[in-house]
Amino acid sequence: MDKLQIKTYLESNKDRFLDELFGLIRLSSVSADEKFKEDIIRAANYIVEKLKEAGADHAEICETAGHPIVFGEKITDPSKPTVLVYGHYDVQPADPYDLWETPPFEPVIRNGKIYARGSCDDKGQMYMHIKAMEVMNHLGDMPCNIKFIIEGEEEVGSNNLEIFINENKEKLKTDVILISDTTLIDNDTPSLTVGLRGLSYVEVEVTGPSRDLHSGVYGGAVDNPVNVLCKMIDALKDKNNRITIPGFYDRVIELSEEDRKALNEAPFDLDEYKKDLGIRSVAGEKGYTTLERVGIRPSLDINGIWGGYTGAGAKTVLPSKAYAKISMRLVPNQNNKEITEMFTKYFKSIAPDSVEVKVTPHHGGQPALTPTDSIAYLAASMAFEESWGKKPIPTRDGGSIPIVALFKDALGADTVLMGFGLDSDAIHSPNEHYGLFNFYKGIETIPLFHKYFSELHNSV
Amino acid sequence: MDKLQIKTYLESNKDRFLDELFGLIRLSSVSADEKFKEDIIRAANYIVEKLKEAGADHAEICETAGHPIVFGEKITDPSKPTVLVYGHYDVQPADPYDLWETPPFEPVIRNGKIYARGSCDDKGQMYMHIKAMEVMNHLGDMPCNIKFIIEGEEEVGSNNLEIFINENKEKLKTDVILISDTTLIDNDTPSLTVGLRGLSYVEVEVTGPSRDLHSGVYGGAVDNPVNVLCKMIDALKDKNNRITIPGFYDRVIELSEEDRKALNEAPFDLDEYKKDLGIRSVAGEKGYTTLERVGIRPSLDINGIWGGYTGAGAKTVLPSKAYAKISMRLVPNQNNKEITEMFTKYFKSIAPDSVEVKVTPHHGGQPALTPTDSIAYLAASMAFEESWGKKPIPTRDGGSIPIVALFKDALGADTVLMGFGLDSDAIHSPNEHYGLFNFYKGIETIPLFHKYFSELHNSV
Numbered sequence: 001m002d003k004l005q006i007k008t009y010l011e012s013n014k015d016r017f018l019d020e021l022f023g024l025i026r027l028s029s030v031s032a033d034e035k036f037k038e039d040i041i042r043a044a045n046y047i048v049e050k051l052k053e054a055g056a057d058h059a060e061i062c063e064t065a066g067h068p069i070v071f072g073e074k075i076t077d078p079s080k081p082t083v084l085v086y087g088h089y090d091v092q093p094a095d096p097y098d099l100w101e102t103p104p105f106e107p108v109i110r111n112g113k114i115y116a117r118g119s120c121d122d123k124g125q126m127y128m129h130i131k132a133m134e135v136m137n138h139l140g141d142m143p144c145n146i147k148f149i150i151e152g153e154e155e156v157g158s159n160n161l162e163i164f165i166n167e168n169k170e171k172l173k174t175d176v177i178l179i180s181d182t183t184l185i186d187n188d189t190p191s192l193t194v195g196l197r198g199l200s201y202v203e204v205e206v207t208g209p210s211r212d213l214h215s216g217v218y219g220g221a222v223d224n225p226v227n228v229l230c231k232m233i234d235a236l237k238d239k240n241n242r243i244t245i246p247g248f249y250d251r252v253i254e255l256s257e258e259d260r261k262a263l264n265e266a267p268f269d270l271d272e273y274k275k276d277l278g279i280r281s282v283a284g285e286k287g288y289t290t291l292e293r294v295g296i297r298p299s300l301d302i303n304g305i306w307g308g309y310t311g312a313g314a315k316t317v318l319p320s321k322a323y324a325k326i327s328m329r330l331v332p333n334q335n336n337k338e339i340t341e342m343f344t345k346y347f348k349s350i351a352p353d354s355v356e357v358k359v360t361p362h363h364g365g366q367p368a369l370t371p372t373d374s375i376a377y378l379a380a381s382m383a384f385e386e387s388w389g390k391k392p393i394p395t396r397d398g399g400s401i402p403i404v405a406l407f408k409d410a411l412g413a414d415t416v417l418m419g420f421g422l423d424s425d426a427i428h429s430p431n432e433h434y435g436l437f438n439f440y441k442g443i444e445t446i447p448l449f450h451k452y453f454s455e456l457h458n459s460v
Numbered sequence: 461m462d463k464l465q466i467k468t469y470l471e472s473n474k475d476r477f478l479d480e481l482f483g484l485i486r487l488s489s490v491s492a493d494e495k496f497k498e499d500i501i502r503a504a505n506y507i508v509e510k511l512k513e514a515g516a517d518h519a520e521i522c523e524t525a526g527h528p529i530v531f532g533e534k535i536t537d538p539s540k541p542t543v544l545v546y547g548h549y550d551v552q553p554a555d556p557y558d559l560w561e562t563p564p565f566e567p568v569i570r571n572g573k574i575y576a577r578g579s580c581d582d583k584g585q586m587y588m589h590i591k592a593m594e595v596m597n598h599l600g601d602m603p604c605n606i607k608f609i610i611e612g613e614e615e616v617g618s619n620n621l622e623i624f625i626n627e628n629k630e631k632l633k634t635d636v637i638l639i640s641d642t643t644l645i646d647n648d649t650p651s652l653t654v655g656l657r658g659l660s661y662v663e664v665e666v667t668g669p670s671r672d673l674h675s676g677v678y679g680g681a682v683d684n685p686v687n688v689l690c691k692m693i694d695a696l697k698d699k700n701n702r703i704t705i706p707g708f709y710d711r712v713i714e715l716s717e718e719d720r721k722a723l724n725e726a727p728f729d730l731d732e733y734k735k736d737l738g739i740r741s742v743a744g745e746k747g748y749t750t751l752e753r754v755g756i757r758p759s760l761d762i763n764g765i766w767g768g769y770t771g772a773g774a775k776t777v778l779p780s781k782a783y784a785k786i787s788m789r790l791v792p793n794q795n796n797k798e799i800t801e802m803f804t805k806y807f808k809s810i811a812p813d814s815v816e817v818k819v820t821p822h823h824g825g826q827p828a829l830t831p832t833d834s835i836a837y838l839a840a841s842m843a844f845e846e847s848w849g850k851k852p853i854p855t856r857d858g859g860s861i862p863i864v865a866l867f868k869d870a871l872g873a874d875t876v877l878m879g880f881g882l883d884s885d886a887i888h889s890p891n892e893h894y895g896l897f898n899f900y901k902g903i904e905t906i907p908l909f910h911k912y913f914s915e916l917h918n919s920v
Binding site: 031033219234280317362 | 491492493494552553555556559615616617643657659661663668669670671672673674675676677678679680681682683684686687689690691693694697737738739740741742743744745750753754757758759760761762763764765766767768769770771772773774775776777778779782783784785787789812813814815822823857858859860883886887888889890891
């Protein structure tokens with residue numbers, strides 16, 4: 001199997017590959033909301049069917065307490081190394097719908113990009129692996145055994161995946177985990193993600209008076225839970241944008257000057273970055289660059305806030321309750337459960353006596369660092385170099401794939417994060433998209449990884 | 461006409477009076493939302509019909525650029541003094557509907573109270589005047605000429621009323637304005653409102669990045685407009701709960717120690733107040749009592765806030781926009797237009813460079829003080845004293861009736877605020893209610909006002 005053979009088969013099947021991906025994207029498999037449950041089931045079944053068509057020995061739906069997990073495998077020779085591909089078929093909610101230029105679950109091509117919810121995260125990136133298996137199968141060259149574990153709850157915390165993995169360690173036994181759910185620096189600058197942030201996500205409820213009040217009759221004499229919530233949120237960061245939760249930074253590893261210098265040498269154009277986001281200036285923790293702020297520093301964001309009257313016109317209400325969804329991104333060595341506890345304790349401690357505060361943890365995940373001195377990383381690096389003609393740069397991403405730490409614990413296997421997306425793909429946002437270049441580049445590069453991983457594995 | 465005659469007629473017609481009020485309440489005349497437009501029109505027509513049935517010489521719908529105004533009058537003798545009754549048939553939105561024990565537009569009696577949106581504010585209080593006219597008409601004793609101006613936009617700023625009044629000064633010519641849209645201290649402690657706070661109501665929009673972002677990929681490096689909005693809102697008050705807008709207090713009149721002492725002598729039970737609201741402690745501007753905080757001090761409240769993902773579950777979004785509805789209650793001598801300008805200027809000035817801020821004024825109203833040395837006030841005081849057997853206490857309310865200042869300017873007439881509600885009536889809140897005692901007490905007391913006002917007017 002060489003690059004030319006892969007490209008030839010890919011070229012003559014590219015339209016069908018895209019059609020199949022479109023079929024998957026059209027299923028609105030939003031995991032956060034029960035009303036999409038039917039499409040969740042349809043999406044899982046669709047993947048089972050496509051795994052079989054692509055040459056899997058078998059593929060199955062595995063029921064969980066939540067949305068089902070798809071498992072599939074093609075074992076060609078027990079003496080070959082095994083690659084476990086992880087991906088997810090669930091997607092983020094598409095709200096706000098009115099900001100989409102075309103409907104989120106009706107994929108269209110514009111400017112060489114697939115526009116749809118899940119086009120990149122993670123249907124497009126995950127589906128490359130199924131098509132890569134088809135390519136290798138067609139060429140009659142399977143360098144590794146392949147297993148697939150495609151879940152439906154990644155966007156809501158992967159709670160049932162952990163149980164499933166721990167109950168099926170033998171079935172999932174592997175030499176490496178392969179995941180495409182991260183990004184390249186740009187289409188001309190290949191990169192491999194070696195660090196991911198963890199996540200602690202909570203919802204807070206602040207209750208003031210037991211009923212909504214008239215803001216004229218009571219305003220100024222009774223604490224307003226929205227004002228109080230704003231004050232409490234503001235108190236979570238100091239004037240240098242450092243998070244004020246006691247102990248929050250205790251486990252954060254400060255990088256050496258040398259490592260920071262290396263990190264900041266990655267290609268990055270601040271003007272382009274600001275232009276892409278439509279902002280005049282960036283902002284964040286004092287003393288760190290933008291790349292450091294998302295790569296090696298934790299963060300805290302309000303993902304949603306609501307309270308009082310939010311309809312048309314004016315209502316002079318002093319509301320009874322105010323709510324916010326708050327998430328913290330964590331860096332290696334921080335522990336998400338510990339951080340959630342610290343947040344809860346601190347947030348309650350800064351509440352005035354006039355309100356009640358409830359904190360509900362949503363989900364979390366551990367930060368992760370993947371090794372750069374493994375044969376798996378080397379295989380990925382070689383595959384990228386062959387595909388692009390240049391060596392990939394190791395990078396640290398701001399996002400979270402909690403499953404990486406989980407796989408290491410449960411299966412003892414390291415992960416290779418071989419992402420083909422771009423930061424500008426607007427994942428989790430309206431008008432999410434994924435480049436056709438990236439989709440096809442992935443399908444072309446993945447078989448090369450299998451080839452080099454097998455070669456290196458056998459030569460160890 | 462004496463109290464006994466009034467009570468006798470009232471007693472034999474009380475069920476019908478209530479049925480008629482229920483008919484009005486069942487019309488969901490929410491002025492803030494266009495989808496209720498049909499019931500707005502039905503409510504206006506209903507009042508025209510009821511004014512005629514109660515003895516008005518004529519009553520009519522007056523079209524405006526917004527919701528119609530109802531005008532009616534009964535002129536029995538040009539030499540008699542004229543009383544102009546102002547009220548409104550529009551109501552606040554009923555959201556959140558799920559907190560209502562019974563549907564907001566299906567009035568029911570529980571524990572001697574009418575539960576429904578508008579039962580107190582202002583359908584119940586306004587309708588007392590129509591029935592009081594019926595009583596006087598039936599008894600053949602109309603001490604004053606009566607005019608009615610009942611609008612449909614009080615809850616959204618009365619913008620078209622101002623135009624209407626200025627264009628119809630002759631038609632509305634009067635000796636006094638009479639309004640029932642305020643409260644008693646309690647059912648055993650009659651009071652007359654002599655001070656009202658003004659209002660400045662704005663909506664703010666804070667825009668960060670031009671699209672919603674993934675909070676992992678960008679969190680920590682790009683200012684989140686929700687966090688920024690919370691910080692800006694928090695910056696509107698200092699640690700003593702004083703509003704920080706430069707110049708905000710410049711025109712506020714500090715009361716003398718003597719006046720403050722008198723104000724604080726009004727019956728007020730802080731424990732009962734906290735118990736009624738379900739709060740452990742009150743909060744407000746340092747150095748002032750609860751009665752002062754709502755009576756003589758301005759305030760600032762967030763009436764609504766929203767931004768980001770507010771649905772079920774978790775979405776890790778760094779939103780593009782955040783919004784809030786913010787209102788300020790003003791005290792006599794502050795100017796609502798000036799305050800709105802001050803707010804706008806200050807709010808924009810405290811925004812970081814990373815966001816855009818838009819401030820849209822919603823509506824406002826001037827604060828007002830009504831004289832206590834007028835024959836109108838004396839007539840109201842005598843009517844209350846005859847009705848309750850004790851003199852009413854003059855009070856300052858925290859709410860706003862912007863129209864009071866407007867009437868003074870346009871018609872040169874002072875207003876008597878003869879309210880029969882209670883602070884605990886939950887106006888603007890779920891489960892708004894109005895006591896049957898209060899409804900009937902109003903119908904009984906109003907004719908006595910007409911009687912004393914006429915007597916005093918003729919003796920001047």
